[in-house]
Amino acid sequence: MKNSLTGFVLAIQFFTAIPVQKQVAMNARSVTWMYGWLPFIGLLMGTVLACLVLLFTTVAPVSTLFLVILLVVATIAFTGGIHLDGWVDLSDAYFSYGDKEKRLEILDDPRTGAFGAISLMCLLLLKIGVIYEALQHGSTALLPYFICIPMLARMAILLYFLTMKPSKEKGLAAYFKKTVEPVLLKWLVAVYVMGLLAAVIWLQLTGLAVLFVIIAIIVVIYRHWTTKNFGGMSGDLLGALCEGTELVLWMTALFFI
Known part of the structure; x- marks a missing residue:
């Protein structure tokens, strides 16, 4: 129980911008729980987004475009842009067209290059466009997707993390990979999967079931691509x-709304 709570604090500190000023011990069990809480962090973020949708479509209505921009900015504020930073660094590294060593070197470079800035702009514009298009079908039908898509994206992280080796021996990813208890983490993933499947059956949302298949496909393709290039x-x-x-899941959701 103590390691679970410690892992939750670590998850808040590592994966969100919520200011939690508390020193906690990092060991194999607490780090495992930190990753285990990751989908729950996505669930929290998704719930915040769903509440914003309800607030700005019923209590204080605003234009659809403004609402979408507000939602995208809210996701950045919630995470502190930590995942966007990875997107930018990946883009700079991949489009450098260097070898693996050069790409890994660029990943570690804190500076942002032209390709990173361009890819960030494309990502945000696509997110705004896709969510705007989805909201044209009505906000109520979208609430389960706002709640579940951030969670599913972080489940993809866990599946990828569990099935990949680090690209280098040093760094946080390598440290966490060596530290976590994979059996416990797999059990936690299984609990999330069963919980989401129960929600799919209860809500009778075929679209959410399809998203499960999509994240599996994404992880398989991404594993091959990153192994080859990094x-x-x-x-x-x-x-x-x-x-x-998240972007691919929203694109897929358009077919089921």
Whole structure:
């Protein structure tokens, strides 16, 4: 129980911008729980987004475009842009057209290049466009997707993390990979999957069931692509996966709304 609570504090500190000023111990069990809480962090974020949708469509109505921009900005504020940073670094590294060593070097470079800035702009514009298009079908039908898509994107991170080796021996990703207890983490993933499947059956949302299949496909493709181009995973690649998965899931959801 103590490790679970410690892991939750670590998850808030590592994966959100919520200011939690508390020193906690990091060990194998607490780090495992930190990753185990990651989908729940996505669920919290999704719930905040759903509340914003309800607030600005019923209590204080605003234009659809303004609402979408507000939602995208809210996701950045909630996470502190940590996953967007990974997207930018991945773009700079990949479009450098260097070898694996050069790309890994660029991943570690805190500076943002032209390709990173361009890809960030494209990502945000696509998110705004897709969510705007989805909201044209009505906000009520979208609430389950606002809640579940951030959670599913972070489940993709866990699946990728569990099945990949680090791209280098040093760094946070390598440290966490060596530290976590994979059996416990797999059980936690299984609990999330069963919970979401129960929600799909209860709400009778075929679209959410399809999203399960989509994240599995994304992880398989991303594993192959990052192994080929980077030799493994890193913290930046995990963050980029989250951002890319959210976009693909919203694109897929358009077919079921």
